[in-house]
Amino acid sequence: MPAELWLSLLAILVLIAASAFFSGSETALTAASRTRMHQRASDGDVRALRVEKLTADRERLIGSILLGNNAVNILSSSIATSVLIGLFGDAGVAMATLGMTLLLLIFAEILPKTVALHQPDRLALALSGPLTLVVRILGPFSKVIGLIVRGVARVIGIKLEGDRLMVSADDLRGAIRLYDDPEATAAETRNEKEMLASILDLGDLTVGEIMIHRRQMTTIDADQPPAAILAQVTTSPHTRLPMWQGDPDNVIGVLHAKDMLRALTEAGGDVEKIDVPALARTPWFIPDSTTLHDQLHAFRQRHAHFALVIDEYGTIQGLVTLEDILEEIVGEIVDEHDIAVEGLEHQADGGVLADGTVTIRDLNRETGWRLPDDEATTIAGLVIHEAKAIPEVGQRFRIAGIEAEVLRRHRNRVTKLRLSPIGDRAQTGALHDAGRP
Numbered sequence: 108m109p110a111e112l113w114l115s116l117l118a119i120l121v122l123i124a125a126s127a128f129f130s131g132s133e134t135a136l137t138a139a140s141r142t143r144m145h146q147r148a149s150d151g152d153v154r155a156l157r158v159e160k161l162t163a164d165r166e167r168l169i170g171s172i173l174l175g176n177n178a179v180n181i182l183s184s185s186i187a188t189s190v191l192i193g194l195f196g197d198a199g200v201a202m203a204t205l206g207m208t209l210l211l212l213i214f215a216e217i218l219p220k221t222v223a224l225h226q227p228d229r230l231a232l233a234l235s236g237p238l239t240l241v242v243r244i245l246g247p248f249s250k251v252i253g254l255i256v257r258g259v260a261r262v263i264g265i266k267l268e269g270d271r272l273m274v275s276a277d278d279l280r281g282a283i284r285l286y287d288d289p290e291a292t293a294a295e296t297r298n299e300k301e302m303l304a305s306i307l308d309l310g311d312l313t314v315g316e317i318m319i320h321r322r323q324m325t326t327i328d329a330d331q332p333p334a335a336i337l338a339q340v341t342t343s344p345h346t347r348l349p350m351w352q353g354d355p356d357n358v359i360g361v362l363h364a365k366d367m368l369r370a371l372t373e374a375g376g377d378v379e380k381i382d383v384p385a386l387a388r389t390p391w392f393i394p395d396s397t398t399l400h401d402q403l404h405a406f407r408q409r410h411a412h413f414a415l416v417i418d419e420y421g422t423i424q425g426l427v428t429l430e431d432i433l434e435e436i437v438g439e440i441v442d443e444h445d446i447a448v449e450g451l452e453h454q455a456d457g458g459v460l461a462d463g464t465v466t467i468r469d470l471n472r473e474t475g476w477r478l479p480d481d482e483a484t485t486i487a488g489l490v491i492h493e494a495k496a497i498p499e500v501g502q503r504f505r506i507a508g509i510e511a512e513v514l515r516r517h518r519n520r521v522t523k524l525r526l527s528p529i530g531d532r533a534q535t536g537a538l539h540d541a542g543r544p
């Protein structure tokens with residue numbers, strides 16, 4: 108083979124290597140952890156400092172890399188074409204196209220990008236030196252190219268925002284789904300993923316969807332004698348109790364157990380001396396359409412933990428506390444006075460006996476089931492919705508892999524139900540999964 112041919116072959120190999128360098132460094136610098144780079148840079152690592160400088164001007168970096176990458180790709184293909192035309196005539200064009208496409212795709216694109224994705228930090232650090240040089244040389248050209256791109260874009264009516272790197276909520280959700288921390292256990296990672304995803308959901312959920320329903324609220328009738336109220340306050344697991352007069356809808360305040368305790372001490376232990384209604388604090392009413400995101404913010408701003416939820420007509424629908432919102436992120440929180448869901452009894456076969464008033468949310472939380480809660484709030488409501496009438500005792504319904512049997516009915520209310528997963532465990536599991544979003 109003549110020396111000239113060897114030289115061309117060598118040049119093509121060097122250019123493919125250069126192309127691999129460009130492709131790999133683009134991926135490495137995009138995927139490298141900014142936090143870790145920043146940490147290393149503050150620790151005095153020169154290479155990390157270079158990576159930070161390079162990524163600070165993303166447009167210049169990516170522009171230079173793309174420019175270099177395209178230049179070497181085109182040059183290598185041109186050389187291959189001219190050599191192959193010399194050897195095989197016109198057929199050389201097709202041979203060069205096919206051969207160079209495969210070579211560049213495999214060795215200059217996919218392979219280096221895959222390697223870079225596996226070890227982005229290490230590669231970014233290793234390539235930071237040569238890349239800085241490349242950007243210094245090609246940067247000015249990429250700047251000109253950027254100007255041309257912007258100009259043309261404007262002509263065809265597209266306005267390019269600056270170099271702001273934007274990630275949509277959906278992108279972020281996708282990223283969370285892919286998130287994996289090799290140093291954490293699978294359970295820890297799953298937990299973190301769920302919490303991260305829940306934070307993004309706070310803007311979509313409303314307090315109406317998570318509130319404690321009015322029928323489950325512990326409230327106080329203000330017209331009772333103080334001794335009766337004291338007894339109620341001390342036996343309730345809750346600290347803040349809405350106080351009403353005449354009609355449960357007429358809430359005049361919220362009684363804090365501690366205020367009651369303090370008043371009792373001040374009255375020298377004589378409970379009848381306490382003016383209980385005067386102790387109640389002004390209630391805070393919020394619309395049921397408030398998002399959890401807004402309500403979390405409002406709780407913090409107002410230094411409050413407790414709010415009453417009203418509908419558009421001002422009727423009380425339920426209550427919500429700071430803890431309820433935090434639970435949406437971190438999962439169930441239990442304190443020393445909390446009791447398990449009231450009206451729910453676990454059965455040995457994995458099923459439950461439930462009062463009709465138990466909310467679907469509580470039931471799902473307690474059992475891990477996925478009963479739909481968009482049509483009804485309580486389990487009785489769900490069954491009635493499913494039956495499209497008030498069901499008879501003994502009637503059974505299948506909902507989302509769960510069988511619900513009506514055990515008791517009082518007038519037009521379903522008051523007791525038995526719920527159990529259908530079929531064997533494996534089947535139930537499959538049904539659960541199918542119901543997951």
Ligand SMILES: Nc1ncnc2c1ncn2[C@@H]1O[C@H](COP(=O)(O)OP(=O)(O)OP(=O)(O)O)[C@@H](O)[C@H]1O
Nearest residue numbers: 319323324325344345346347348349427428430431
């Ligand atoms: N009066 C109430 N009636 C029914 N449920 C309530 C009442 N007050 C709070 N809850 C519910 O109890 C759960 C625990 O809430 P939270 O911890 O805020 O209240 P708490 O335990 O009564 O008060 P704290 O923990 O501040 O002493 C939440 O789900 C909340 O909605």
Ligand SMILES: [Mg+2]
Nearest residue numbers: 430441442445
């Ligand atoms: Mg509590």
